Amino acid sequence: xxxxxxxxxxxxxxxxxxxxxxxxxxxxxxxxxxxxxxxxxxxxxxxxxxxxxxxxxxxxxxxxxxxxxxxxxxxxxxxxxxxxxxxxxxxxxxxxxxxxxxxxxxxxxxxxxxxxxxxxxxxxxxxxxxxxxxxxxxxxxxxxxxxxxxxxxxxxxxxxxxxxxxxxxxxxxxxxxxxxxxxxxxxxxxxxxxxxxxxxxxxxxxxxxxxxxxxxxxxxxxxxxxxxxxxxxxxxxxxxxxxxxxxxxxxxxxxxxxxxxxxxxxxxxxxxxxxxxxxxxxxxxxxxxxxxxxxxxxxxxxxxxxxxxxxxxxxxxxxxxxxxxxxxxxxxxxxxxxxxxxxxxxxxxxxxxxxxxxx
Numbered sequence: 040x041x042x043x044x045x046x047x048x049x050x051x052x053x054x055x056x057x058x059x060x061x062x063x064x065x066x067x068x069x070x071x072x073x074x075x076x077x078x079x080x081x082x083x084x085x086x087x088x089x090x091x092x093x094x095x096x097x098x099x100x101x102x103x104x105x106x107x108x109x110x111x112x113x114x115x116x117x118x119x120x121x122x123x124x125x126x127x128x129x130x131x132x133x134x135x136x137x138x139x140x141x142x143x144x145x146x147x148x149x150x151x152x153x154x155x156x157x158x159x160x161x162x163x164x165x166x167x168x169x170x171x172x173x174x175x176x177x178x179x180x181x182x183x184x185x186x187x188x189x190x191x192x193x194x195x196x197x198x199x200x201x202x203x204x205x206x207x208x209x210x211x212x213x214x215x216x217x218x219x220x221x222x223x224x225x226x227x228x229x230x231x232x233x234x235x236x237x238x239x240x241x242x243x244x245x246x247x248x249x250x251x252x253x254x255x256x257x258x259x260x261x262x263x264x265x266x267x268x269x270x271x272x273x274x275x276x277x278x279x280x281x282x283x284x285x286x287x288x289x290x291x292x293x294x295x296x297x298x299x300x301x302x303x304x305x306x307x308x309x310x311x312x313x314x315x316x317x318x319x320x321x322x323x324x325x326x327x328x329x330x331x332x333x334x335x336x337x338x339x340x341x342x343x344x345x346x347x348x349x350x351x352x353x354x355x356x357x358x359x360x361x362x363x364x365x366x367x368x369x370x371x372x373x374x375x376x377x378x379x380x381x382x383x384x385x386x387x388x389x390x391x392x393x394x395x396x397x398x
Contacts, residue, residue: 044122050160091202166244203221
């Protein structure tokens with residue numbers, strides 16, 4: 040029997056586009072943690088019984104029924120073979136037990152399975168304001184960079200990011216509804232699974248706190264994980280964090296407002312899940328997210344804006360692929376802007392090459 044080297048693995052769980060890569064890249068600088076260098080898709084899904092094709096593309100979910108003794112041994116051996124420390128050096132059995140850091144948004148649907156695989160695992164639950172998170176999911180879809188299932192059977196096209204149970208009901212729906220569905224389902228599954236575990240097994244982190252106070256947030260995480268804040272991790276957490284490898288466009292304050300009409304249309308659908316998230320934030324003395332939307336941007340107050348249709352979203356995808364710097368919210372209009380002036384959206388393009396194309 041394979042002797043496991045894993046001691047209290049640390050698993051980051053979140054909805055897609057919540058900042059999990061940013062957090063993973065920060066923590067992977069710890070001298071005490073080992074990773075496989077990225078996400079676990081290939082390690083887990085190379086086993087046919089865990090692959091979505093064997094499940095008829097039902098979803099990315101895995102639960103205890105997917106676990107058995109053989110897959111337990113195989114997965115642990117596969118993870119061990121891929122382990123690297125913060126300097127990229129491979130793991131040697133002579134090193135003994137190590138702390139393993141893992142993340143992928145698919146884990147939001149796999150907590151029960153992972154808790155069975157690693158009975159002593161610790162979970163870091165990262166949450167992001169749904170306004171920002173849904174807008175970021177929409178941007179990821181439009182970018183064309185996150186196609187997880189090209190030509191998804193039963194969908195009629197490509198699917199991006201997480202595939203939750205019940206995705207079939209979204210066919211033909213506007214992009215904002217798909218993005219909202221992904222945010223809600225990921226968080227609902229996470230909370231339902233974490234409720235089965237002792238509270239000391241999981242730690243809650245707000246994306247806002249991670250960005251605003253990396254050092255303070257990191258200190259709380261290492262205390263929860265029973266690690267030391269070593270020199271490498273302390274240096275990385277000082278000051279503003281660098282963009283993660285999967286950043287589509289540079290973050291900026293209230294970037295989600297470019298999608299205001301779409302967010303307003305799905306906002307009522309997020310409230311039940313948001314209420315549960317806020318309860319957990321408040322119980323751990325973390326500032327809850329606002330439940331009311333602010334007033335719309337001035338240019339929307341003077342126009343009869345409607346949520347983007349599926350057809351419009353496809354046109355936006357084409358535009359973004361043609362001009363990679365074109366940021367989300369391409370349905371926004373900026374009247375009275377000169378064609379050769381910088382586009383007000385902040386893309387650094389001239390208006391005629393950016394939002395002016397849509398006029």
